[in-house]
Amino acid sequence: MRLLIIGSKGFIGSHCMAVLNAHHTVYGCDVVTDYVSANYFQIDATNADYKEVFKAQQFDICINCSGAASVPDSFIHPFRDFSLNTLNVVKMLEAVKEVQPGCKFINLSSAAVYGNPVTLPITENTPVLPLSPYGLHKKQAEEIVKEYAAFFDIQTCSLRLFSVFGPGLRKQLFWDLHTKIIQSDHIKLWGTGNESRDFIYVEDVVNAISCVIEKADFKGECINISDGIETSIKSVVELFQQVHFKSFDFTFDGQQSPGYPVNWRADVSKLQSLGFKSTISLEQGLQKYIAWLQQEEK
Template structure:
């Protein structure tokens, strides 16, 4: 397949580009960062004012995977307008360019479990009522609605995937990155929450494999698919597993304080994803050991 990845320099986008290239696909990329590698299959785009016409006007693709946009709950609270432009308006602009120049190109929109907020029950099915707790979650939900709109009214083939808690090499933020820095300090530290909060973690290699499966087997009729491992893991358990990977005695506590925009418990129902052929390969222990090896090497270099 000829595949365009928007946001190809980001955490998910860069892994996806590497993975799909190794699988023999013809992969093109676009992002706001200058590419110094000499890659000719790359478009430099503007963060908030690009109309995306130049990306689609002269090169045809089988599918466009949108991994671009803002990815911070806290930043969305501080600057909701920027988050709105990056996560909602740009999706509209992308789909308008596809409608104008390549109506046969499928569009895979990377959404987020943040759309669910605090669900009424676990595991969370795709039909669960949305309840976003932040502008980020609201804007991701609006982007999904735009994808459905373009399918319903213009018959553009769209699909949105709600990604749960992704982690792995290349990610220098969120829980495990913060944990690494605190553990390496050798000092006692405190973490937000009670530790009884839970997440459904998915390792980056499983995630990009899932995206390929959805790209090849979903019907792209404005539908939504959960992307996760389908396992609920308490934060205190994840912290204990990661701490156990170090040769350092670790002392920590939980503050009981809940950060604005953070959900309490997540676990995805991944029945739809499994029906397409997905089976996770990396468990949390293996994934965290891999992450520690990467981040240790990265810091030393």
């Protein structure tokens, strides 16, 4: 199959390019200049014209890995976040509808749409109550994805990614931990340590996307993407402490950051019904991530 990955220079997009290229003909699309790659489309960062991309090449699948991915920044620049996470999805789907209506569309959403769920694990039917502009804009994008499936017969689905990590990620908990450790042996973290997340290694995300490509219904549905294992922040920092190449100790400040949920654990039965099995544990993933960090330090 011919795959188009929009946001191919980003964290998840670049891993999709590397892994999916072994089984498909993969084309990249991003705002970054690339004079080397043959199958690559550069688009305007301020006024992307996706129709031109779809006119240039036939695709079986379009995977949208683009967008902003910062909860704090969405409070500071809400319109920018809306433009990248919601408005651009409309532009992509309009291009699909008008130029290649037979192309399936996969939109990478976020577990941020759930906010603070009342019960765990979180199923796809759990009420969505976002805590941030970022989460709300991802929710709006999901509604647009459903709209194009329901009213225009475009084959679509949204993937609700939980806490993705791996080589190339220069933000969020593990990157923040590393940057603080490099500066000091004694670090302070927000929260109490009892907060929890459901982590998934980036290559397993790509494996999940492969399962979706092969077996999903593409009727506008949402699918949780994670390992289905709840881990407290204190526990994961202790694990990071064991495998990091520099020793450190840590404390928590007891403060809650606006826009962030307290506890997360995904129900991944729908994903597993598509054939997904996690292949990389949290500890194995952290070892790979820290090996990458060591390479970056050289």
